[in-house]
Amino acid sequence: MTVALITHRACEGHDLGPHHPECPQRLRAIHDYLLESRLDIALRYYDAPQATWAQLQRVHDPAYLEWVAAQNPAAGMVWLDPDTGMLPDTLEAALRAAGAVVLATDLVLREEVAQAFCAVRPPGHHAESGRAMGFCLFNNIAVGVAHALANGLERVAVIDFDVHHGNGTEEIFHADERVLLCSTFRHPYYPFSGADSASPHIVNVPLAVGSGGEQFREAVRHHWLPALEQFRPQMLFISAGFDAHAADEMGGLRLREGDYQWITAELKQFMVRLQGSAPIISALEGGYETTALARSVAAHLRGLLG
Numbered sequence: 001m002t003v004a005l006i007t008h009r010a011c012e013g014h015d016l017g018p019h020h021p022e023c024p025q026r027l028r029a030i031h032d033y034l035l036e037s038r039l040d041i042a043l044r045y046y047d048a049p050q051a052t053w054a055q056l057q058r059v060h061d062p063a064y065l066e067w068v069a070a071q072n073p074a075a076g077m078v079w080l081d082p083d084t085g086m087l088p089d090t091l092e093a094a095l096r097a098a099g100a101v102v103l104a105t106d107l108v109l110r111e112e113v114a115q116a117f118c119a120v121r122p123p124g125h126h127a128e129s130g131r132a133m134g135f136c137l138f139n140n141i142a143v144g145v146a147h148a149l150a151n152g153l154e155r156v157a158v159i160d161f162d163v164h165h166g167n168g169t170e171e172i173f174h175a176d177e178r179v180l181l182c183s184t185f186r187h188p189y190y191p192f193s194g195a196d197s198a199s200p201h202i203v204n205v206p207l208a209v210g211s212g213g214e215q216f217r218e219a220v221r222h223h224w225l226p227a228l229e230q231f232r233p234q235m236l237f238i239s240a241g242f243d244a245h246a247a248d249e250m251g252g253l254r255l256r257e258g259d260y261q262w263i264t265a266e267l268k269q270f271m272v273r274l275q276g277s278a279p280i281i282s283a284l285e286g287g288y289e290t291t292a293l294a295r296s297v298a299a300h301l302r303g304l305l306g
């Protein structure tokens with residue numbers, strides 16, 4: 001079985017201008033590097049469908065969804081929060097970003113592919129049930145998790161190694177014990193949450209500015225893996241942000257491509273040990289230095305491909 005790469009041209013249509021770090025070039029750099037490195041041959045490409053309103057409503061308030069749809073401008077740009085702009089092309093991109101994770105979940109549940117990576121934008125993990133935030137409109141990973149739960153799964157884990165805390169995912173699942181959240185993030189740092197999330201199913205490991213692969217791997221070995229062993233997830237979702245890379249100046253951490261390949265391989269091996277297969281669904285979150293981003297995504301995919 002192969003690894004799916006789910007994406008859509010519409011995700012490049014959302015363009016907030018030359019000075020916004022969350023730019024279409026991020027996806028172009030990933031696609032170009034996959035071709036250059038010939039990794040594309042090992043992947044099966046799918047077009048992302050648009051998420052339906054019903055799929056989004058599993059994690060977002062109906063009033064919020066109506067508000068987002070009403071903001072959708074016919075021309076020009078509106079700002080949903082100080083970082084999150086919306087253009088005429090944004091809504092389709094956001095619907096396809098969430099829809100990609102739904103398709104990924106279906107493909108893995110049906111065992112058509114072993115794992116899936118969604119090369120999509122806008123990202124999702126800052127979006128709360130009723131709030132757009134930090135470049136995110138819909139919480140793509142949360143929409144996929146809710147889809148898996150609606151399809152009968154009882155225990156799902158979310159892994160988030162983006163440099164920023166995934167406040168949205170935590171807000172959506174904080175009271176849902178079917179979902180284990182394992183996260184590392186720079187702290188204190190935007191969005192200044194996550195360090196005090198006292199809950200047995202939320203395993204947050206804040207990292208100090210300047211932390212590198214050694215501190216990250218220690219967090220995984222000492223906190224994530226024991227929690228995963230105990231929880232025994234039936235499926236893993238990864239909020240795959242690559243802005244903790246050393247070259248990503250905005251992030252302030254020092255991870256490298258090898259760290260991304262290592263964590264991905266660790267998670268895959270863990271699932272294989274647990275249940276003989278590794279149903280893993282990953283979706284792009286941050287990562288703003290496009291060369292490092294493309295190489296890191298490739299390393300992540302190599303970890304999935306094994």
Ligand SMILES: [Zn+2]
Pocket residue numbers: 162163164241243285286287
């Ligand atoms: Zn981030």
